[in-house]
Amino acid sequence: MIPSSTQRLSGWGRYPAEDCKVFRPEKRRSVHEILDSGQEPHYIARGLGRSYGDTAVNGGGGVLSTVRLNRMLSFDEESGILECEAGVSLAEILEVFLPRGWFLPVTPGTKFVTVGGAIANDVHGKNHHRDGTFGAHVLDLTLLTPGGDVIDCSPESRKDVYWATVGGIGLTGIILTAKIRMQRVESAYMKVDYRRLKNIQETLATIRETDAQYQYSVAWVDCLARGGALGRSVLLLGQHAAPNELWPGTGDPFGARARKKPGVPFDFPGFALNPLSIRAFNGAFYAMHPSRDGKIIDYDSYFYPLDAVNNWNRIYGKRGFTQYQATFPTGKEDGLVQLLERLSAASCASFLAVLKRFGPEGKGLLSYPFEGYTLTLDIPMREGLLAFLSDCDRLVLQYGGRLYLAKDMCMSADSFAAMYPRAGEFRKVRRELDPKGVLSSRMARRLRLAEDTTS
Amino acid sequence: MSDRAKMIVILGVTSAMARALADEFAKAGHPVILAARDDEETAFIAADIRTRCEVNAIPMHFEAQAFEDHESFVNSCIESGEGTIGGVVLCYGFMDEQPKAQSDFDIARRTFDVNLTSAISVLEKFAAHFEARGEGFIAAISSVAGDRGRQSNYIYGASKAGLSAYLEGLRNRLYHRGVHVTTIKPGFVDTKMTFGLPGLFLVATPQQAAKAMYKAIVTRKNTAYVPWFWRYIMLIIRHVPDWQFKKMKL
Numbered sequence: 001m002i003p004s005s006t007q008r009l010s011g012w013g014r015y016p017a018e019d020c021k022v023f024r025p026e027k028r029r030s031v032h033e034i035l036d037s038g039q040e041p042h043y044i045a046r047g048l049g050r051s052y053g054d055t056a057v058n059g060g061g062g063v064l065s066t067v068r069l070n071r072m073l074s075f076d077e078e079s080g081i082l083e084c085e086a087g088v089s090l091a092e093i094l095e096v097f098l099p100r101g102w103f104l105p106v107t108p109g110t111k112f113v114t115v116g117g118a119i120a121n122d123v124h125g126k127n128h129h130r131d132g133t134f135g136a137h138v139l140d141l142t143l144l145t146p147g148g149d150v151i152d153c154s155p156e157s158r159k160d161v162y163w164a165t166v167g168g169i170g171l172t173g174i175i176l177t178a179k180i181r182m183q184r185v186e187s188a189y190m191k192v193d194y195r196r197l198k199n200i201q202e203t204l205a206t207i208r209e210t211d212a213q214y215q216y217s218v219a220w221v222d223c224l225a226r227g228g229a230l231g232r233s234v235l236l237l238g239q240h241a242a243p244n245e246l247w248p249g250t251g252d253p254f255g256a257r258a259r260k261k262p263g264v265p266f267d268f269p270g271f272a273l274n275p276l277s278i279r280a281f282n283g284a285f286y287a288m289h290p291s292r293d294g295k296i297i298d299y300d301s302y303f304y305p306l307d308a309v310n311n312w313n314r315i316y317g318k319r320g321f322t323q324y325q326a327t328f329p330t331g332k333e334d335g336l337v338q339l340l341e342r343l344s345a346a347s348c349a350s351f352l353a354v355l356k357r358f359g360p361e362g363k364g365l366l367s368y369p370f371e372g373y374t375l376t377l378d379i380p381m382r383e384g385l386l387a388f389l390s391d392c393d394r395l396v397l398q399y400g401g402r403l404y405l406a407k408d409m410c411m412s413a414d415s416f417a418a419m420y421p422r423a424g425e426f427r428k429v430r431r432e433l434d435p436k437g438v439l440s441s442r443m444a445r446r447l448r449l450a451e452d453t454t455s
Numbered sequence: 456m457s458d459r460a461k462m463i464v465i466l467g468v469t470s471a472m473a474r475a476l477a478d479e480f481a482k483a484g485h486p487v488i489l490a491a492r493d494d495e496e497t498a499f500i501a502a503d504i505r506t507r508c509e510v511n512a513i514p515m516h517f518e519a520q521a522f523e524d525h526e527s528f529v530n531s532c533i534e535s536g537e538g539t540i541g542g543v544v545l546c547y548g549f550m551d552e553q554p555k556a557q558s559d560f561d562i563a564r565r566t567f568d569v570n571l572t573s574a575i576s577v578l579e580k581f582a583a584h585f586e587a588r589g590e591g592f593i594a595a596i597s598s599v600a601g602d603r604g605r606q607s608n609y610i611y612g613a614s615k616a617g618l619s620a621y622l623e624g625l626r627n628r629l630y631h632r633g634v635h636v637t638t639i640k641p642g643f644v645d646t647k648m649t650f651g652l653p654g655l656f657l658v659a660t661p662q663q664a665a666k667a668m669y670k671a672i673v674t675r676k677n678t679a680y681v682p683w684f685w686r687y688i689m690l691i692i693r694h695v696p697d698w699q700f701k702k703m704k705l
Contacts, residue, residue, distance in 0.1 A: 005651035026471060026647050027496050068471060071503035082506075085499075096507050 002030075002037055009063060012313050013052040014320030015381050016409060018059025018442060022046075026068045028085075031174050032148055034064055035438055042440035042450070045170045047114030048089060051121060052323045053409030054442035055169050061440060064174065066116050072096070073177065080182040081139065086116025086175040093182075098299070099254045102182040103240070105137035109354075111304050116175040121406040122167035122367040126216035126238065126303075129359040133369055135166035136362055137181045143173040146438035150176065155363070164429035167364030169405055171444055172433050187253035190216075190302040191241040193293045196286070200231025200337055204373065207235065207357050215239050222282040223353040223377055224275065226344050231337070233355065234289040241296055256298035263310035267318045275347040282352060319381040324389065325404040326396045327358060327374040335399025336373050339392060343377065346388060353377035365426040368404045376407075386410050405443065413448040423449070462537045464488045466517060466577065467547025469496045471646045472596070474503075475665030476544060481508035483669075486537045490517035490528070491547070511537055519547055519573035520565075529580040542592035543581045544672065545574055548615075550648055556610040563610050570614035575621060582625060585634040593629070594637040594672045595622055599680070602640070602689050605705040619678075626677060638678045639668050642685035657684070 002023060010017035023034045023043075035043060040062035047066050049056060056063065070087035080102050082093065090104055091111040097103075108123040117123075122135040131137070140154030143165055151173070153162040165172045195210070197203045203219050211217050216238035225232045243253040306312050313321070328335045336355075343350070354376040361370035379385065393415050396403060402419040403411055417423055427449065437451050444450035463480045467473050468489040477487050481504045489504070489512055491497045497514040504512040513535055517528055532540060549569035556562045578593055585591030600608050601615030619638055626636035643649060643658045659667075664681050671679030680686040695703070 003647075003651045022651075024647075024650055027469070027493065028499065029495070071499045072506040073499065073502045075506050084506075 002034055002039060004039070004062065007063075009046075009049070009057050010320065011052045011054060011057060011409065012050050013322050013381075013407075013409060014313055014316070014318070015322065016054055016057065016442070018054075018057050020058050020061065020063040022063045022065055024065040024068055028069065028176065031064065031069070031144055031176070034062070035144070035146055035174070036148060042438055044439060044441040044444075045086075045116060045120070045174050047087065047117035048112050050110055050113045050117065052407040053405075054446065055121065055406060056117075057442045058440060059442060066114060066174075069176075070114075080184060081179055082182055083177060083179045084115060085177050086114060086119075088115050089113065090115070090118065094299075097182060098185075098188050101184055101186070101254065103185040103299070105181060105183050106131055106134040107303055108134075109304065110307050112307060115178055115180065119166055119175055119178060120168060120170045122362065122364045122369075123406065124358070124369050126218045126236075126356065128369055129211050129217060129357050130215055132359060133167075133362050133364070133367060135364055135367065138166065139179040139181060141165065141178040142176045144176050145173040146434045146436065160429050161433065163363045164365050164426055164433075166362070167367035167405075168426065168430075169366065169443060169449075170441065171430055171439050171449055173439070185240040186242050187240065187246060188256035188299050189241040189246055189250075189253070190238045190297050190299060191245055192295045192297055192302065193237040194289050194291055194295065195235040195237065196289060196291045197233050197235055199229055200233075200340060203231055203233045203235065203355065204333055204336075207355070207373075210235070210237055211357055213237075217356065219355040220285065221340075221353040221355050221375070222286050223340060223343050223350055224279045224282055224347065225286075230344060231340050231355075232286060234286060238302060245294070246296055256300065264312060264314040266314065268315045269317060278350065285352060316378070316380045321378050321380045322385070322389070322409055323376060323378050323407045324392065325374060325376040325407045326392070326401050327368070327370060327372050327404075328396070328399050328401045329370065329372040332399040332401070333373060335395060335401055336375055338399075339375065339395055342392065342395065343379075350377040350379055365422040365429070366405065366420055368402065368406070370402065372401075374404075405447075408443075411447075413446065416447045460484065460486070461539055461541025462486045462488060462532075462535070463541055464490065464532050464543040464581075466490050466543065466545045467519070468500055469493050470546055470548075470648075471661035472641070472644055472664050472668075473544075473546030474500050475661040476546065476668055477504060477512070478508070479665050479669035481510045481512065484510060485541065486511040486513070488513045488515055488532050488535060488537075488540075490515045490532075492516070492518045513537065517577075519549075519569045519577075522573065522576045525573075525577045526580055529577065529584065533584060539588070540581075540584070540591065542594065542672070543578070544668075545578060545593075545595035548596065548598070548648075550608075550611045553606075553608050553610060566610055567614045567617070570611070571617040571621065574618055578625065582629060582634070586629060586632045589633045592635045592637065592672060592675070593622075593625065594639060594668075596639045596641060596668075597622065599640050599642050599685055599689050603692055603695075603700070603705075607705060635675045637672050637676055639671060639681055640678065640685065640689070641668075641681045642688070644681075657682070 004021040043062040044058045046056035066087035069085045072084040074083045106125045118134045122133045214237040219233040219235040221233040358369040440450040445452040465477045469491040501512040501514040597619045598615040600612040622638045643655045644664045667681045
């Protein structure tokens with residue numbers, strides 16, 4: 001018997017939660033021993049648990065935690081290529097390499113994700129319009145298949161396996177190692193221009209005009225504003241700052257260090273977040289950020305504002321929340337406006353929503369981003385939410401849009417099939433790599449990417 | 456040569472606590488010799504430390520129960536070419552379920568061979584080397600389980616009690632030669648040994664434990680409980696009289 005621990009696991013949204021048998025190998029070889037043991041009917045890899053929904057939840061099966069397989073294997077100072085195991089976190093990479101002048105090629109809004117998770121969800125950041133997804137900067141990876149083979153794959157060799165694994169939510173195998181190309185930066189600070197924008201039309205137009213000039217671009221939208229102010233926002237346009245742009249007296253340009261984190265010591269009661277308190281917060285945010293140019297901010301505050309609070313998901317209370325992210329193709333901005341209207345009318349009580357323009361679609365078969373506009377917001381769980389979201393899903397579909405697997409927890413298998421036209425191709429590769437269905441997750445069964453063996 | 460640059464030997468580096476401790480020494484600028492039985496894993500850990508800390512990390516093969524190889528192992532550490540050895544930390548241990556150790560003598564013997572006999576074998580050789588130089592340190596991970604014999608874990612506990620007594624005597628002997636010996640007694644640490652076990656409380660991460668161990672070693676503590684509050688937990692447990700202790704379900 002390989003030791004495991006029964007834990008009630010959920011995604012970062014804390015809904016849904018299921019009892020899973022957690023394995024935590026500390027040796028590379030143990031990964032295969034676990035998959036081969038037959039102790040559980042199926043398994044899914046899990047990193048730091050920052051996917052919001054049920055991507056890395058596997059009730060009635062095994063969860064293979066990769067957090068102790070976090071060895072960095074080599075780094076080339078010339079090319080900036082880092083080879084590491086899948087359990088290495090982006091936070092660890094920054095801690096080691098930012099002081100040496102290297103930054104992540106792409107980072108999501110939290111640095112507490114693993115490299116394996118970043119690849120399996122093919123995550124994106126504020127620079128997607130320019131630099132694409134995380135997967136676009138992975139040179140190659142090694143994958144342990146359920147059959148026990150270790151496949152070295154890349155955009156050049158075993159392409160089928162590679163593009164099924166990038167964005168493949170852990171269903172093609174266990175990612176063991178990856179080579180990532182880092183980007184050189186001159187400081188640990190960002191130079192940010194702010195644009196305060198009156199409504200959704202002005203927001204979309206300004207994003208279109210400015211995107212080409214900035215590496216990073218994201219708008220914080222007050223989604224409680226209605227009528228003529230619908231979609232009012234603050235657009236943050238960022239670049240890595242050069243040493244001569246920093247405040248005099250900053251000292252070491254790489255001196256910005258990760259902040260100490262306060263935690264949320266308890267679950268907030270349900271009434272703590274209500275349309276009034278959130279309206280006040282959103283209004284204050286909008287008022288406090290007039291248009292201005294060239295503000296210097298440390299990387300941690302710029303990229304990871306929420307990481308400053310440990311367990312920030314607890315502010316939504318025990319019932320949890322979902323993060324709803326929908327992308328609409330260019331030319332279908334009407335859908336986005338309608339979704340905003342619907343959310344605003346329902347007073348879904350979200351803090352700021354995030355709006356960004358995506359660049360061209362990548363090659364990952366289940367990769368999320370494609371050219372268009374993506375809107376993201378937190379919605380606390382409540383009675384009737386699932387039905388409301390299902391209505392939203394229909395609207396998204398109607399405009400040719402797509403939902404993000406790293407965040408979704410409830411869309412139907414039919415919606416998924418319509419939103420992800422390459423899912424059939426994915427299933428084909430998966431059948432070859434995992435004919436016995438050793439890999440599965442709640443999401444995989446829900447979206448009919450894996451057999452539901454319980455029914 | 457400054458104390459900073461001296462090489463540190465970590466025995467049993469494939470445990471999570473030992474790996475984190477090697478990381479602490481490497482972050483402080485020490486080159487390290489990383490020794491364990493599993494060559495593949497040792498090589499991964501050495502690569503990790505070289506990549507993260509930009510110091511040399513030399514993987515070496517070491518088997519606790521191969522007593523006859525210990526002398527040549529210690530010699531290759533001394534002759535590794537990375538300067539003099541500043542100290543050695545013994546981090547490995549073996550624990551199986553108590554009922555198995557009771558019924559299967561091979562498991563009981565293995566517990567003692569790994570935890571006590573091999574420690575005597577390898578540490579005496581390092582001791583002789585440090586004694587001749589009149590400097591250096593020896594540290595070893597014992598256990599709070601050795602402070603009191605409990606029905607649930609007394610064979611492992613007895614081996615660790617023996618290790619603690621051995622280290623105490625070694626400390627006494629080497630004190631007069633300028634060599635320091637630290638006994639480390641971890642409480643519950645979130646390692647492979649404890650993963651999934653019921654009834655644990657106040658569990659420290661390997662990183663927290665390693666930071667405390669590093670500090671205890673460089674400040675030349677004699678016996679360090681890790682985390683520190685285990686000193687007081689064990690103080691109470693040690694003072695429960697035998698007539699009472701034997702009745703308890705521990």
